[in-house]
Amino acid sequence: MKIIVFLFISFLRTVLSSSPSPKYDSIFSFGDSLADTGNFLLTGALAFPVIGQLPYGETFFHHATGRCCDGRLVLDFIAEAYGLPYIPPYLALAKGGKFEHGVNFAVAGATALDAKFFYDRKIGQILWTNDSLSVQLGWFNKLKSTLCSSKQDCANYFKRSLFLVGEIGGNDYNYPFFVGGTIKQLKAIVTGVVETIAAATSLLIEEGAVELIVPGNLPIGCNAVYLTLFRTPNKAAYDQNGCLKAYNGFSKYHNSQLKLALEKLRQKYPHAKISYADYYGAAMRFIHAPQHYGFSEGTSMACCGGGGPYNFNNSARCGHTGSKACLDPKSFANWDGVHLTEAAYRHIAMGLINGPFSTPPLTFTPIKLI
Incomplete structure (x- = not known):
């Protein structure tokens, strides 16, 4: 019996030592400021964008990188966990960027719907960028020809790639909300936003993607910018965490519609693994118990700002x-009133990689637990 056990253990050691540790070879990312690692700055969209200056980037990189954060984003933590370098912005290609481990197409301020949708409704002038999800998909198609030459070649290349489709869609609601749009009015466009995200996911699968993460929206009713702009003396408007119930309800509505759309895609593409990333649930964990996650200053107060009850002042933004x-x-947990801190993004990333906020869970075990 001891000999059999010894032989079995020896066999396992041989197999494990001869087999490379399975992991993702590359990551392709789409989205907005929650994922942008520099594209917005590289577009030259603003003459002197503050995200290109300290204190942005101060915590980890010690200099501004174009991330709307003090440090790393969810995407960065995912790359770290799977032993990959930080994913470079697509627009760095012209500056000699290296893309063998993936590309990030996300742009701060981007929308899922095309910019024309907002210009037609007379609010296009407040858009940060016109580089919507369809523009980012165009960039992907342009780059794809340099990565693989045939459908089979692309299938082989992308089968070990992780695709992050978002977070995207939040700005489709932010822009109208910030100029006076009502929840009822904005609910009317949720279907269009979700269909656009689902169509992008479908397109990527048709191009060879087999593992995709599609994040939902964060609980916007807990964000300093919403708490400031829509502050009310009506105590019934707030939940036990001090968040605006109606706006969190809107986020949950978007997320529920997105999950239904992804389920339809799973039925259409049974060979693909489409994971819903529950950013809402992952964030609510530390919003509900901030001290437990190290947020001694709570989660509604912005770290960087110009004063006010939530340290968000639109005339003196970070x-x-x-x-x-x-x-x-x-x-x-909140960095500048709109975006989260590196610490908050780390907890969200941990919830996706280690569970339970990615449904279904990711295929590969992380090389490095974050």
């Missing part, structure tokens, strides 16, 4: 004159 950053960003 990086602008009149604002200043907190001394310890890791004790805050």
Whole structure:
């Protein structure tokens, strides 16, 4: 019996030592400021964008990178977990960027719907960028020809790639909300936003993607910008965490519609693995118990801002004159009133990679637990 056990253990050691550890070879990312690692800056969309200056980037990189954060994003933590370098922005290609481990097409301010949708409704002038999801897919198609030459070649290349379709869609609601749109009015466009995200996911699968993560929206009712703009003396408008119930309800509505759309895609493409990333649930975990996750300053107060009850002041936003950053960003979940801190993004990434906020779970075990 001991000999059999010894032989079995020896066999396992031989198999494990001879087989490479399975992992993703590359990551392709689409989305908005929650995922942008520099594309927005490289478009030259603004003469002096504050995200290109400190305090943005101060925590980890110690210089501004074009990320709307003090440090790393969910995408960065996923890359780290699977032993990959940080995924470079697509627009760095012209500057000699290296793309063997994937490309990031996300652009801060991007929408799922094309910019024309917003211009037709007379609010296009407030868009940060016209590089919507369809533009990013166009970039992907342009780059694809340099990665693989045939459908089979692409299938072989992409089968070990992870595709992140978002987060995208949040700005489709932010822009109208910030100029006076109502929840009822915005609910009317949710179907269009979700269909656009689903269509992009479908297109990527047709191009050879087999493993995709599609994130839902964050709980916007807990964000400093919403808490500031839509502040009300009506205590019944807030939940036990101090978040605006109606706006969180809107996020949940978008997410429920997105999950239904992804289920239809799973039926259409049974060979593909389409995971829904529950950003909402992952964030609510630390919003509900901030101290448990190291956020001694709570989760509604922005680290970097120009004052006000939530330290968000639209006339003195983070990086602008009149604002200043907190001394310890890791004790805050909210970075600049709109975006989260590296510490918050890390907890969300952990929830996706280690569970339980990615449904179904990711295929490969991370090389490095984050």
